[in-house]
Amino acid sequence: MKLDFSNDHINTGVATLSSHFLWASALVLTLAMVSFALDLAGAPHRAARLEARRSAAAQTRATADGDVLVDAPATTQLTPEKRQWGGIGMSLSWLGTLLLIVAVATRTIAVGRPPLGNMYEFSMVGCMFAMVFFLAWSLKSDIRWLGVFVTGPIVLFEMLAAVVYYTAASSLMPSLQSYWLSIHVTVATLSVALSTLAFSLTVAYFVQNWRDERGEAGRERLKWMDALPSAASLDRTTYGVLIVAFPMWTFTLIAGAIWAQEAWGHYWNWDPKEVWTLVIWVVYAAYLHARATAGWSGKKAAYIALAGFAAILINYGVVNVYFVGQHSYSGL
Structure with a gap:
């Protein structure tokens, strides 16, 4: 089924x-990133003040009861401090995501089609999906600790889209004028967005694990990382995110083959883009297989997860731009 996307649209x-809205979103999310960073920077001071309040409350209880309560600090319930910078970061994240939407x-109105026809549009939509996933997750759990690890890469990708990948609004090349554009590329974008969140979690895991490996001396360094979950928890969360992302990438690979048969008469042509799509699938399949069968976790599994995201970056930042093939539609 061919669609008519002429320049008249x-x-x-x-x-x-x-x-302009993309630039505005990048600016707002940069401010969100700074706010999240300030929130993490204040974590050691918040912890120290909370401990001081617990000690004071314990002493007050001991004086009132006329007896010393050994477990008073552990049982005393205190209201956590308001995290002003964390709240500002979340508010700015909502605003920046709205601007990105x-x-x-x-862009959809401007080109009269799904904005998935070149690197600029793909990057913009991918950033939008990643932020939407992050904000939806934040409605269920307090993940302000993850904010700086998510908004940082998103701002970088927005800037790449606006400065490096920008492509003037235009009609689609003939091979892309199909209903498969909305199906195949949208699911691929969703998978890449989730993989980006997994990458952010993996980076946080490596920092937390680095501290744990150095014992007490390591935990005294980068005290702001105490605001994050443990390395084991970050590792498990990364696994959960990639379990969701992998079936989407599997569908992307299969749908791409079906579309190739319709557009070019062959399911598989060993085109550079097809090859790297398969490489990504193999790496993430190895990650999930290693965890499910060999019981891999921690650093060994995290290295494979990083390799998978590196393959994604190569696929979209190198293959799309520098490799000539049937998928040469980056617009650059």
């Missing part, structure tokens, strides 16, 4: 407006 004014929506 292009609205350059709305496309310019979309790029508007940027994607206006």
Whole structure:
């Protein structure tokens, strides 16, 4: 099924407006990143003040009862301090994501089709999905500790989209004018967005694990990391995210083959893009297999997860731009 995406549908004014919204989103999310960083920087001071309040409350109870309560610090319930910078970071994340959604929506209006036809559009939509996943997760759990690890890469990818990958609004090349564009590329973008969150968790895991390996001396360094879950918890969370992302990437691989048969008459042509899509699948399959059968966890599994995300970066940042093939539609 071919769709008609002629240049008559292009609205350059709305496309310019979309790029302005992207810049605005990047600015707001940069401020969110700084706010999350300040929140983490204040974690050691919050912990020290909470411990002081517990000690004071324990002494007050001991005086009132006329007896010394050995377990008073552990049983005394105190209201946690308000985390002003963390709250600001979350508010800015919501605003930055809203601006990004508007940027994607206006790009859709400008080109009259799903904004998935080149690197610029793919990067923009991928950043949007990653932020939406992060914010949806934040509604269920307090993950302000993850904010700086998520907004940092997202701002970087937004800047790459705006500065390096920017492509003027245009119609699709003939091979992309198919309903498979919305199906295949959207699911691929969702999978990459989840893989980006997994990458952020893996980076946090390595920092936390580095502290744990050095014992008490290591835990005294980077005290702000005490605000994050343990290394084992971060490792398990990464595994959970990739369990969701992997079936999406599997579907991406299969749907791409079906689309290739429709567009070019062959399910598989050993095109560079196809090969790297398969490489990504193999690496993440190895990660899940190693965890499920060999019981791998911790650093060994984390290295494979990093290799998978590195393959994603190569696929979209190198293969799309520098390799000539049937998938040469980066727009650069």
